[in-house]
Amino acid sequence: MHAQEQVRESIDHLFRHRAGQMVSILTRKFGVANIELIEDAVQDSMIAAMKSWSYSGVPQNESAWLIQTAKNRVIDQLRRCSKSESIDNGVDLPEERSNDVRFESELTEDQVRMMFACCHPEVPADSRVALTLKIVGGFSVGEIARAYLAKDEAIAKMLTRAKQKLRTLDLEIPAGNELGFRLDSVLRVLYLMYNEGYSASEGGNLIRRDLCDEAIRLASILLDHPLTSLPKVHALTALFLFQAARISTRTDDQGNLLLLADQDRSQWDRGMLAAGLEHFRLAASGDEVTDYHVEAEIASIHGLAQDFAATDWKRIIRCYDRLLEQNFSPVAALNRVVALGEHQGPHSAAEEISKLASNYLMTSYNLYHVIRGHVSERLGNAAEARQAYQRAAELTRNESVLRFIRKKSEMLISEQ
Numbered sequence: 001m002h003a004q005e006q007v008r009e010s011i012d013h014l015f016r017h018r019a020g021q022m023v024s025i026l027t028r029k030f031g032v033a034n035i036e037l038i039e040d041a042v043q044d045s046m047i048a049a050m051k052s053w054s055y056s057g058v059p060q061n062e063s064a065w066l067i068q069t070a071k072n073r074v075i076d077q078l079r080r081c082s083k084s085e086s087i088d089n090g091v092d093l094p095e096e097r098s099n100d101v102r103f104e105s106e107l108t109e110d111q112v113r114m115m116f117a118c119c120h121p122e123v124p125a126d127s128r129v130a131l132t133l134k135i136v137g138g139f140s141v142g143e144i145a146r147a148y149l150a151k152d153e154a155i156a157k158m159l160t161r162a163k164q165k166l167r168t169l170d171l172e173i174p175a176g177n178e179l180g181f182r183l184d185s186v187l188r189v190l191y192l193m194y195n196e197g198y199s200a201s202e203g204g205n206l207i208r209r210d211l212c213d214e215a216i217r218l219a220s221i222l223l224d225h226p227l228t229s230l231p232k233v234h235a236l237t238a239l240f241l242f243q244a245a246r247i248s249t250r251t252d253d254q255g256n257l258l259l260l261a262d263q264d265r266s267q268w269d270r271g272m273l274a275a276g277l278e279h280f281r282l283a284a285s286g287d288e289v290t291d292y293h294v295e296a297e298i299a300s301i302h303g304l305a306q307d308f309a310a311t312d313w314k315r316i317i318r319c320y321d322r323l324l325e326q327n328f329s330p331v332a333a334l335n336r337v338v339a340l341g342e343h344q345g346p347h348s349a350a351e352e353i354s355k356l357a358s359n360y361l362m363t364s365y366n367l368y369h370v371i372r373g374h375v376s377e378r379l380g381n382a383a384e385a386r387q388a389y390q391r392a393a394e395l396t397r398n399e400s401v402l403r404f405i406r407k408k409s410e411m412l413i414s415e416q
Contacts, residue, residue, distance in 0.1 A: 011049050014062055019046075019138040022067050024110035027135075030074055032117060033167045035135065041073035042066075111136055112221055118162075119185035120169045121178070127162035128185040129192065134159055137193050137211070146201040146397075147192045149330065149361045179227050186222070187236055187292070190215045194240050198247070199398075206251050206400035216240045235283035235292035241276035242299035245269040257404040261308040273303050294323050313343035330361045334371050346378035366395035370405060382412045 019042055026038045045066045059065040118132035130148070133139040139147075145155040197211025219237045222228040249263040280296055298319045305311045320336035323329065333356055341349030353372055362368040373388030389409045396402045 008050065010058060010062070011046055011053070014049075014066065015046050015138070018063055018066065019043075020114075020136040021111060022063075022070055023135055023138075024114040025067060026070060026074060027114060027117075028110050029071070030078070032169060034074065034078070035163055035166060037077055038070075038074055039135070041070040041077065044073050045070035111218065112225075115186050115189060115218070116179075116182050117169060118166065119182040119189070120166070121181055122169065123162050123165050125185065127158050127165075128182075129188050130155060130158055131162040131166065132186070132189040133192060137189065137214075139193075139196070143196060143201055147196065149365055183222075183228055183230070183233075187232065190219055191236060191292070193218075194243075198243055199401075202397035204399045205255060206257055206398060207247055209247065212240070212244055212247065216244065231283045231286045232288060232290045232292055234279045235290060235296050238276045238279035238283055239292055239296040239299050241272045241279065242296060242303045245272035245276065245303055251400065255400050256407075257400050260302065265307065268303070276300065276303065291323055291327060291329075294319050294326070311342070313339050317343060330356075330359065330365060331367070333359075334362075334365075334367055337371055337375070341375060341378070346375050349375045350379060364395065366392045366401070369395065373405075373408065377408070377412065386412050 022042045022045075023035075023038055026041070027035060030038060048069050049062075049066060053059070114136050115132050118135055119128040123131065126148070130144050133144050133147070134141070141152050141155050141159070144159075145152045148155065193211055194215035197208040197213075197215065200206060200208045216237070219233060219240060222233050223237065245268050246263065248269070249265070249267050250258055252258055276296075277300070280300060283293055283296065298316055301312050301316055301319075316339045317336060320332055320339060323332045324336065334353075337349050337353045337356075340352055353368075353375055356362050356368065369388045369392035373385045373392060376382075376385035376388060386409055389405050389412075393402060393405045393409070396405060
């Protein structure tokens, strides 16, 4: 039983890490028209591994085993489809673009191609990002829905329509102006991928380091490409690195969430902070100031402050004002409330958060209720704080965050 549990954990780990890469490789080989068949084959390969590895042991090259199995499943299914349509109809199997199965050395190219294909201008803007998160990032429908603050059913329909459209498109990376048009959607994908890694929406761990590392890796690939090595890509990379420098201190030894004020800053990764500053410097060229530039500035203020008390909250508030001017975001609005509370006190924060209560996106967002509870707690309104924390707990699917919320509620009860 112990061996079977290890196999199950290994396969689950591989699925989270490799599913998107496997889909990208097989799509290059069999064409984007077969995307749904390829996704099914990748899932089937994981099921096959679960059955086989429990008895025969885990192979030396796990990824190679999985992708070869998935490849065989695709070929078998295509053959069945061609036979069912009748041999006389002239239905042929799509030819593979290569006779060999390549792995780590080519993952970069395939994933970048797939990202830009999913972000084709003929696919609706929101659908581009959702589709890329699903296919390349390996996100579940639920994870995408929470990133969009939307219902699972709405995202599922969006993905179905986007896949239908994608079948008619090629996988070539565009050039010139068209590449620039798609790049914004690709950067949004990386941003959401990193956010899910930095604060996982579900599961037992607060952080999914694999997603953070993957977003940083893919951003670095864009920086290596002469047509995508742009200031906004440097800005996004700077943001990732500033935040990644603090990852190891965001939870304690038991995986419990630690707020910024409670983190051990001596353990922050100074190398990452320095790399972030270098990318931030490179991001300053040109006239464009994107949301990534502003968010990177906020992250740099936190990362370079000697301690929590030394944080320049006034400057952070100005950054959030600019973000909200450029593009309203519930997350930015809520983070501004936190900054306002630190700079001007809980009364100002309470006044500001009350203005957000009418926004329909807020009522189903757990962070809104967490911050509302925190503000009420600081004002001494324990009953309102408990009510807010209770609602936040109902909306939370991450166990680390849920433990934090419940601890806050229990402390309020014990203080009565």
